[in-house]
Amino acid sequence: MKQIDKRQQLVNTALKLFYKKGIHAVGINEILVESGVAKKTLYHHFTSKEALIQACIAERDHSFMTWFIQKCNDNSSTEIFIKQVFDALDEWINDKSVELGSFSGCFFVNSAAEYSDHQNEIKKLCLQHKTHIKHFFEQQLEPLIPDKNQLNSLVGLLLLLKEGCINCAHVMGDKQSALKAKALALVF
Amino acid sequence: MKQIDKRQQLVNTALKLFYKKGIHAVGINEILVESGVAKKTLYHHFTSKEALIQACIAERDHSFMTWFIQKCNDNSSTEIFIKQVFDALDEWINDKSVELGSFSGCFFVNSAAEYSDHQNEIKKLCLQHKTHIKHFFEQQLEPLIPDKNQLNSLVGLLLLLKEGCINCAHVMGDKQSALKAKALALVF
């Protein structure tokens, strides 16, 4: 760690640009200019653009999960938990959570759409993030809902509404979608 | 119209490739080879790649709406209508509707993610498709639900669940998401 870790600087800049414009639309030179880092340094830390992309996805997975878990830490009742989940999503959608950057839909959905091959490493990493979310829901709700079937169907509902409101907000511009989703989730 | 309309041939091939791989990932030469059309012919029908992309989005909007409206034509009760909607989505997700091509998520969500500028023509066309869907829902349910508030909240629910199940199926690989969404929608 010299002054500011150049590797981290590259990942942060690349992630910001990839998230905003899409992966294929952003070239390496743009990332270099924006971050103020030399090309040699990039290829010192990463073997290729592909490796940089994978590091960005890992970074986003980590920072998103950290943020989300911290926002939804109270699982004293299902009602409280559900409220936390969609209030957090509402904050994200309406740019009230600085750590996630300007809202531009789900980075993993956007990125997965740019790769067709299901064996592709990037596509697999995107899917992995979604299972992280699912596991988190299951882990938090397990103590509250003893019946396995009931648990699974609530987790399924939450995932469906989460994906739904993120996409309605992104492509339809409905910035209240998370609050609508919350109201629906609370009716069970 | 000579034998087979070359313009249509180009749009069909380009749409298939854009949908599968993403817009930026597909070059014009790939479209030419795949469709067996000469470059001169492409630039005879379209001023640029951008114009071809726009034609593809218009084509997808048209073919998707035609298919969807035909699948959801019975609005004798809200229950029947909701069942039709999610059964149609289930067919699409599980590749039982040939006219939509191999399922790869929502073409409009995928495409919109590749453009950052909200003034971009392509992004606007993607948003337009989503309003077409919304208007269709409103138009079909209006005679069945006299109360405006109730109508709006049901339309909102359907849009949320529709986007949700499409994305869960695409990025999480949950091919039963449409049936789950149907069950939830029917509880109101």
Place this chain on the structure above:
DNA sequence: CGCGAAGTATACAGACTTGTCTACCTGGTT
């Protein structure tokens, strides 16, 4: 003091991109 890791700056190779241009072919209409 000197070494080596990490950095800057930039030229360059080689492949790929969009879009233009020339030269030629084909089939229907007047």
Place this chain on the structure above:
DNA sequence: AACCAGGTAGACAAGTCTGTATACTTCGCG
């Protein structure tokens, strides 16, 4: 019979992309 819109094939211009190479600088540590 002659014309011409619409087609093929492919070379080419001009630019962009990733990744490599060269030459120089800075800084912490033994």
